[in-house]
Amino acid sequence: MSTKSFNLKIRNKISPFKKVIKVDSDKSISIRSFLIGSISHGISCVENSLESEDVLSTIKCLKKLGVKIRRKNKKYFVYGKGFGSLVAKKNLKLNFGNSGTLARLLTGILSTTPRIEVILTGDKSLQKRSMKKLILLLSEFGASFSPKKKYNFPLKLISTDLPIGVKYEAGVSAQLKSAAILAGMNSYGNTIIIEKDKSRDHTENMLLKNYHLIRINNGKRRLIKIFGNKYINSLHTKIPGDPSSAAFFTALTVLCENSSIRIKNVGLNETRTGFYRLLKKSGAKIYFKNLKKKNNEIFGDIVVKSCKLKPIKASKEYYVNSTDEYPILFVIASLIKGTSIFKGISDLANKESNRIKEMQNILKQIGVKSKSTKDEIKIFGRGIFDAKNKKILVPNLGDHRICMSSFILALITGANTFIKNFETVYTSAPSFLKIIKVLGGKFEIKN
Numbered sequence: 001m002s003t004k005s006f007n008l009k010i011r012n013k014i015s016p017f018k019k020v021i022k023v024d025s026d027k028s029i030s031i032r033s034f035l036i037g038s039i040s041h042g043i044s045c046v047e048n049s050l051e052s053e054d055v056l057s058t059i060k061c062l063k064k065l066g067v068k069i070r071r072k073n074k075k076y077f078v079y080g081k082g083f084g085s086l087v088a089k090k091n092l093k094l095n096f097g098n099s100g101t102l103a104r105l106l107t108g109i110l111s112t113t114p115r116i117e118v119i120l121t122g123d124k125s126l127q128k129r130s131m132k133k134l135i136l137l138l139s140e141f142g143a144s145f146s147p148k149k150k151y152n153f154p155l156k157l158i159s160t161d162l163p164i165g166v167k168y169e170a171g172v173s174a175q176l177k178s179a180a181i182l183a184g185m186n187s188y189g190n191t192i193i194i195e196k197d198k199s200r201d202h203t204e205n206m207l208l209k210n211y212h213l214i215r216i217n218n219g220k221r222r223l224i225k226i227f228g229n230k231y232i233n234s235l236h237t238k239i240p241g242d243p244s245s246a247a248f249f250t251a252l253t254v255l256c257e258n259s260s261i262r263i264k265n266v267g268l269n270e271t272r273t274g275f276y277r278l279l280k281k282s283g284a285k286i287y288f289k290n291l292k293k294k295n296n297e298i299f300g301d302i303v304v305k306s307c308k309l310k311p312i313k314a315s316k317e318y319y320v321n322s323t324d325e326y327p328i329l330f331v332i333a334s335l336i337k338g339t340s341i342f343k344g345i346s347d348l349a350n351k352e353s354n355r356i357k358e359m360q361n362i363l364k365q366i367g368v369k370s371k372s373t374k375d376e377i378k379i380f381g382r383g384i385f386d387a388k389n390k391k392i393l394v395p396n397l398g399d400h401r402i403c404m405s406s407f408i409l410a411l412i413t414g415a416n417t418f419i420k421n422f423e424t425v426y427t428s429a430p431s432f433l434k435i436i437k438v439l440g441g442k443f444e445i446k447n
Helices: 027-038 053-064 101-109 132-141 172-186 202-207 243-255 274-281 314-320 324-334 346-350 355-365 400-413 422-427 430-438
Strands: 009-012 017-022 042-049 068-072 074-081 092-095 117-121 144-146 154-160 167-170 192-195 214-217 221-229 236-238 262-268 284-292 295-303 337-344 369-372 376-381 391-394 414-419 445-446
Touching: 009 092, 009 400, 017 068, 017 430, 027 053, 027 074, 027 101, 027 202, 053 068, 053 092, 053 422, 101 117, 101 132, 117 132, 117 324, 132 172, 132 262, 167 172, 172 192, 172 202, 172 221, 172 376, 192 430, 202 214, 243 262, 243 274, 243 284, 243 295, 243 324, 243 376, 243 430, 274 284, 274 314, 284 337, 284 445, 314 324, 314 337, 324 346, 324 355, 324 391, 324 445, 346 355, 355 376, 355 391, 355 400, 391 400, 400 414, 400 422, 400 430
Parallel strands: 017 262, 042 236, 092 117, 167 192, 391 414
Antiparallel strands: 009 414, 009 445, 042 074, 068 074, 117 154, 144 154, 192 221, 214 221, 262 295, 284 295, 337 376, 369 376
16 A cells, blocks of 8 residues: 555546445454554454554554564454553654544553653644643543643653553543543553443443453443453454445445445444434435344444435534544535534544534535534535536645545536545545445546
């Protein structure tokens, strides 16, 4: 997979299609498999891992921390040595690339690993993202960060040798929840995590077999209890397709007249399917078929047929289960006649880019009006329309979701579109352009 910088030009609408495809493997589960495998006892096997930039950054960081990882016959073997086994020379630099998941989860592990003193950094996009909530959380366990009152990478982390379990009230971020779980596992005493709205639960699912380590009470307020200083049994995970990657092809199919698609073997964990539930509520013809369950994760096929949609009404409850899909939801909303409303979206301002502002800029270029506050956006959709006389320019934002969303918008409207630094899509979906070609989409690569 090439990481060379390139731009993309799209000038033609896509024609109707009827296809069966597979999407890239799930990024969230792939990254977590390597991280948890590295602190497990024994050899963990990761099958069908995503091999994107974010996952490769994970493997590089773990190898720097003394973890042996081997690839054989399309499987990865992670040689774990248990809690506290990660080691680092003083001021070792760990580069998380573009991955917020890796940044927060690995920092969680390291914060309670003895004798760790490392420099944490990432690419330009990640360096712009606030880590204030992460720093405040891990400081409760006893870790320290410098410079003081600086909340962006690069930062220096000094772990605590005497980590104490904490009580943490989780928000909408599954990454912060996972950081608390991973930090708590190597702490003295118990860590209690209270969750009002259930965010993606891949971390918990991987750990559930370790009954001595984790207990979950699924009441009105979900309670996760971590018993510190235990051990983790090794993992054997087979990664399904990524529902967030599948969302873009779902959107393309729904919007492209006389089209249908079957996306095979996709992860359908209920904490990841808010996007699909929202579209179904608006009249989308989306069906889940061949459902199976393995390692506490549900997966199956997604069948989609083109159809007309009603405006989307997304209450704040949907955000936690469809965070990554909001840019493409904004695109869909712009192509539905009527006003769509999305509430509870303030966290979108601290993603790879400010996804509220940047998507508004893109939609404005083709004449779609929107109105936003800190926590809500209204999009005044025009219905499907021809925009061949309009131009879209997407600057270098370092945001894979905005690049892919703009591409889908161009294929449906025919807008003359130029997307800078499209290589950022390789952080999560290295097969995206290959699949677009299979579906009949045309584009030009500009170096």
